[in-house]
Amino acid sequence: MDLIIVRNTERMARIGADLIQRQLATKPDSVLGLATGATPLNLYREMVARHRRGRLTLERAITFNLDEYLGLGPEHPASYASYMRRHLFGPMGLDPARAHLPNGTAAAPEAEAKCYEARLQAVGGIDLQLLGIGLNGHIGFNEPGSALDSRARVVCLSATTRAANQRYFPLDESTPTHAITLGIGTIMEARRLLLLASGSAKAAAVSDALEGPITPEVPASVVQRHPRVTVLIDAEAATALSPIMRRQAREPDAIAVS
Numbered sequence: 305m306d307l308i309i310v311r312n313t314e315r316m317a318r319i320g321a322d323l324i325q326r327q328l329a330t331k332p333d334s335v336l337g338l339a340t341g342a343t344p345l346n347l348y349r350e351m352v353a354r355h356r357r358g359r360l361t362l363e364r365a366i367t368f369n370l371d372e373y374l375g376l377g378p379e380h381p382a383s384y385a386s387y388m389r390r391h392l393f394g395p396m397g398l399d400p401a402r403a404h405l406p407n408g409t410a411a412a413p414e415a416e417a418k419c420y421e422a423r424l425q426a427v428g429g430i431d432l433q434l435l436g437i438g439l440n441g442h443i444g445f446n447e448p449g450s451a452l453d454s455r456a457r458v459v460c461l462s463a464t465t466r467a468a469n470q471r472y473f474p475l476d477e478s479t480p481t482h483a484i485t486l487g488i489g490t491i492m493e494a495r496r497l498l499l500l501a502s503g504s505a506k507a508a509a510v511s512d513a514l515e516g517p518i519t520p521e522v523p524a525s526v527v528q529r530h531p532r533v534t535v536l537i538d539a540e541a542a543t544a545l546s547p548i549m550r551r552q553a554r555e556p557d558a559i560a561v562s
């Protein structure tokens with residue numbers, strides 16, 4: 305595991321964008337696995353800024369998002385399709401045909417999840433998977449208790465996740481109860497993982513994920529098994545890590561992709 309602890313989220317965004325830029329320089333037609341939520345927002349802003357300066361393009365890339373709420377169409381402002389259009393795809397001028405998300409309003413959601421997985425496998429799987437981590441240790445919408453070899457499927461969201469994401473919904477609308485997510489097994493097949501976390505609220509989840517037992521109760525703990533994982537976190541999210549783990553952290557200014 306390559307652990308990078310940085311001062312703040314701006315620095316996280318710059319290093320994250322460096323890693324994505326290098327991935328695309330090596331393989332311009334990379335399949336990028338993308339995440340939503342608050343965590344990657346600064347990174348997406350940095351990617352857009354680099355795009356405007358002509359340094360970063362997704363022109364030949366293909367993207368697959370981790371998840372989508374069940375019942376929300378792409379025009380719903382809290383859908384992840386809408387989030388991605390607003391924060392990344394629109395500003396970067398990504399051809400919509402290259403950007404994939406599960407269809408949250410599919411008539412047969414389980415079939416849609418299977419089809420989404422099949423579409424991903426058809427392009428050869430994910431080259432670089434970006435991940436955030438939930439307060440309860442989830443990755444994608446794989447909540448605690450998810451099988452470590454799970455595939456794309458319909459999941460029931462936990463009370464913690466629904467409460468944490470309520471802020472994205474109008475007062476009179478509650479967070480959906482279900483979602484379609486890529487599975488933990490699918491995520492683990494990505495050739496490279498980039499896990500981001502920021503803020504003290506994530507400190508316990510980060511320490512459980514990186515130093516605790518690998519268990520379905522902490523879905524993110526599975527990243528310990530991945531051969532090419534970069535964990536990029538800010539100082540606040542690192543506060544619960546053991547001194548031994550912190551000592552393993554790489555000099556933030558000296559990143560190099562192995």
Ligand SMILES: O=P(O)(O)OC[C@H]1O[C@](O)(CO)[C@@H](O)[C@@H]1O
Nearest residue numbers: 340341342343436437438444445
């Ligand atoms: O970044 P946040 O908003 O704390 O969310 C954590 C994770 O939970 C999700 O919202 C659910 O997939 C992810 O998109 C995100 O990585």
